[in-house]
Amino acid sequence: MRNVLAIAWREVRTYFTSPLAYVVVGVFLMLSGYIFWASLVRFSALCLQYGNNPYVFNQLNVNDMVVRPLFGSMGVIFLLMIPVVTMRLLAEERRTGTAELLFTCPLTSGQVILGKYLGAAFLLAVMLAVTLSYPVLIMATSAKPDMGPTLVGYLGVLLMGLSFLGVGLLVSAMTENQIIAAVGAFGALLMLWAIGWVADSATVTVASLMNSATFGLWEKLHLGTGGPTLGDLLNKLSITEHFQDFRKGLLDTEHVVFYLSVIFFSLFMTQRIVESRKWRG
Amino acid sequence: MIEVAGMTKRYGDRAAVDGIDFSVSRGEILGFLGPNGAGKTTTMRILTGYVPPTSGTARVAGFDVQEHPIEAKRRIGYLPEHPPLYSDMLVRPFLRFVATIRGVPRKEIGARVDRAIERCGLPPVAGRLIGNLSKGFQQRVGLAQAILHEPDVLILDEPTVGLDPSQIREIRQLIKSFAGAQTVILSTHILAEVTMTCNRVLIINEGKIAADQTLEQLAARGERTRRVALRLARAGDGVEGTIRAIPGVLAVIREGGQDGAFVVETEWTRDVREQIAQAAVTHGWGLLEMRPITLSLEDIFIRIIRGEEAA
Numbered sequence: 389m390r391n392v393l394a395i396a397w398r399e400v401r402t403y404f405t406s407p408l409a410y411v412v413v414g415v416f417l418m419l420s421g422y423i424f425w426a427s428l429v430r431f432s433a434l435c436l437q438y439g440n441n442p443y444v445f446n447q448l449n450v451n452d453m454v455v456r457p458l459f460g461s462m463g464v465i466f467l468l469m470i471p472v473v474t475m476r477l478l479a480e481e482r483r484t485g486t487a488e489l490l491f492t493c494p495l496t497s498g499q500v501i502l503g504k505y506l507g508a509a510f511l512l513a514v515m516l517a518v519t520l521s522y523p524v525l526i527m528a529t530s531a532k533p534d535m536g537p538t539l540v541g542y543l544g545v546l547l548m549g550l551s552f553l554g555v556g557l558l559v560s561a562m563t564e565n566q567i568i569a570a571v572g573a574f575g576a577l578l579m580l581w582a583i584g585w586v587a588d589s590a591t592v593t594v595a596s597l598m599n600s601a602t603f604g605l606w607e608k609l610h611l612g613t614g615g616p617t618l619g620d621l622l623n624k625l626s627i628t629e630h631f632q633d634f635r636k637g638l639l640d641t642e643h644v645v646f647y648l649s650v651i652f653f654s655l656f657m658t659q660r661i662v663e664s665r666k667w668r669g
Numbered sequence: 670m671i672e673v674a675g676m677t678k679r680y681g682d683r684a685a686v687d688g689i690d691f692s693v694s695r696g697e698i699l700g701f702l703g704p705n706g707a708g709k710t711t712t713m714r715i716l717t718g719y720v721p722p723t724s725g726t727a728r729v730a731g732f733d734v735q736e737h738p739i740e741a742k743r744r745i746g747y748l749p750e751h752p753p754l755y756s757d758m759l760v761r762p763f764l765r766f767v768a769t770i771r772g773v774p775r776k777e778i779g780a781r782v783d784r785a786i787e788r789c790g791l792p793p794v795a796g797r798l799i800g801n802l803s804k805g806f807q808q809r810v811g812l813a814q815a816i817l818h819e820p821d822v823l824i825l826d827e828p829t830v831g832l833d834p835s836q837i838r839e840i841r842q843l844i845k846s847f848a849g850a851q852t853v854i855l856s857t858h859i860l861a862e863v864t865m866t867c868n869r870v871l872i873i874n875e876g877k878i879a880a881d882q883t884l885e886q887l888a889a890r891g892e893r894t895r896r897v898a899l900r901l902a903r904a905g906d907g908v909e910g911t912i913r914a915i916p917g918v919l920a921v922i923r924e925g926g927q928d929g930a931f932v933v934e935t936e937w938t939r940d941v942r943e944q945i946a947q948a949a950v951t952h953g954w955g956l957l958e959m960r961p962i963t964l965s966l967e968d969i970f971i972r973i974i975r976g977e978e979a980a
Contacts, residue, residue: 394769398755405757489753489814492717493770494742666720 399507474556537637544634752811756800902955
């Protein structure tokens, strides 16, 4: 654990002694702050407009109109910025030869990877922590946001960001080139975002696909042809689809488990890649 | 301290290291010598556990580097060919970081870092950014990082490459100071470096060991006759005949280029320098210079590498 923390701490220092952390955090705050301000202004205009119409006025809800879109846009900003945070992590160690230091120290590759991951996760946590000021700002007005759904939304953004970091780290382990690491992570994340878009059109069921793949054996074994469609399956793989319930303030273990699995799987694959690269020299 | 048996590393069809065996005992400084691409770096990377061998074993301080990598790595200090430095860190925090991941107990980190800074002559730059240091200082930071945890075995891959002559001398002095307490393996393609710092030489060529000897053994190789260079102020016609008459002398050659310069070749077992000096005095030749000619390490090295001489 001490080794993991030493690596994570070094990573954090590197982020904050280079302009990178400040640019990333700054741009994130600027964008999310602007979006927050825009929806807040719109919300207050609507409140003024319908102030004497109790029917519509009671429909207006600060959680629905300000907090929820804010989380949605944070997700999109993460999608674009996290590849920049992770591109350096392992690619740069290889390029400069410091990988030779880390992997000849009495450390396991798992410790190195976990340390790097935690370092990047710290940066993510800093970014999110600063945005906690937004709900506080809302409370400073007379509006009362519902804190439960807001916190669930934060948990969702955090889990989604952590999964993005895992994917980014995985791509960073595959190359020595930071640009390739960033573009690769960007592509992988966009793909995981878009993968669920066929949900409505891919109506062929998974079972019938299995049947074709096994030349009819599936049917003979009476394994059934109903069940979920391919679209459903792909929709479940979508890294942003699982975020929707969090945005609404719903805490469902299915989604928590999904994100934790993505994190675990990407860290595990990263470790396998780092180990296998040793053999290729 | 280090035992290597049948170690082979293949990259595709090419064997970078091809079944080498050697061992190094405690306190020895072993010079690892060979032309570029001979397999020096690969051997060192296997010893430090950075790359696995295709076959064969390597043990450091009794621990197999593949079976017990953590235990073996604890006992090794390693300076790779390109010093592994984070250019965005200051010298002292960098060394503290390395001390931590090398497993130095928390309470001792401060003292060990100070000691390494002292030994490697880093006090003037301890608070500076590594990326802004000169190549010489960077190399020293690399060395400091390798000795921090006071390892039993120190593996240095071309530690003096790219340094200026005075820096090279300082680094060599430093390496010499490790002798006795630590086992050092030092790779280089500069022979003089081996002569000055090591007490044993391992010559490696095309992945195989071409020679494994002490410096004296190596220097004595390939000489079957002893030769003496001579310069006389007044060399008359009778010189050759007179020297030729000394028992044991096989040939006397008058060097064309210089006036009064001769090379006297004698049997390996005879040293005729005294008789020559006597003759020079008796005949009034005016002896200016007399020195034994030994084959330089460079010559021996080239001969071994070219395979002109069976090992």
